[in-house]
Amino acid sequence: MGQIVDYNLTEEIEHGVYVSCLVKELSRELGLPEDIVYQFSLAGLLHDLGKLQLANYLYGNESIVSPLVIEEMKYVRMHPMLSYRILKDRGYSDIVLDAVRYHHEDYDGTGYPSNLVGEGIPLGARIIRVCDVFAALTTDRPYRKRFDVDEAMSLMIDEIKHFDMRIFLAFERIVHNDVKRYQIQFPDSDAELISEHLMNMTAQD
Numbered sequence: 001m002g003q004i005v006d007y008n009l010t011e012e013i014e015h016g017v018y019v020s021c022l023v024k025e026l027s028r029e030l031g032l033p034e035d036i037v038y039q040f041s042l043a044g045l046l047h048d049l050g051k052l053q054l055a056n057y058l059y060g061n062e063s064i065v066s067p068l069v070i071e072e073m074k075y076v077r078m079h080p081m082l083s084y085r086i087l088k089d090r091g092y093s094d095i096v097l098d099a100v101r102y103h104h105e106d107y108d109g110t111g112y113p114s115n116l117v118g119e120g121i122p123l124g125a126r127i128i129r130v131c132d133v134f135a136a137l138t139t140d141r142p143y144r145k146r147f148d149v150d151e152a153m154s155l156m157i158d159e160i161k162h163f164d165m166r167i168f169l170a171f172e173r174i175v176h177n178d179v180k181r182y183q184i185q186f187p188d189s190d191a192e193l194i195s196e197h198l199m200n201m202t203a204q205d
């Protein structure tokens with residue numbers, strides 16, 4: 001596999017499950033009704049699906065692959081929109097679709113793809129943003145060990161302008177519960193099975 005996207009299928013699926021569990025807890029802490037909790041959790045599970053298609057796209061066509069960092073940024077930044085496009089005609093609600101599409105928007109307007117600001121970012125996307133960053137920081141990466149909960153929270157406070165403060169404060173209240181129970185690890189063989197289903201979805205588009 002190439003080096004353009006740091007992509008590992010098993011890790012991606014585990015990340016989706018981890019984020020989804022955190023989104024569920026956080027949405028409940030925010031007092032949201034259960035049908036919304038369900039829809040946001042579903043969006044948390046599927047938010048990075050576009051990375052699967054992006055990996056096919058990059059690795060399937062050598063002419064697209066470029067070592068330039070700017071290219072890397074350009075293609076990686078496509079993934080929320082790719083996730084949205086994969087899901088949009090498959091019966092998901094606008095609540096799920098909006099949360100997926102805008103999950104990399106930052107509260108201060110510096111995110112992507114649309115530079116939405118503050119309350120203009122759909123609520124589900126603001127919730128996923130907090131959970132997604134936390135999940136990434138508290139997971140081992142090939143180039144670094146995971147941060148513990150306190151270190152991760154302190155790194156996020158340094159970037160607090162990216163987050164909805166009300167949501168971040170609610171997240172602080174739940175995060176000291178045992179988040180490790182959400183860090184499910186699949187055998188690679190199971191990840192392959194799940195990916196077959198996801199691949200079929202992306203191949204039809």
Ligand SMILES: [Fe+2]
Nearest residue numbers: 047048079104
């Ligand atoms: Fe993402």
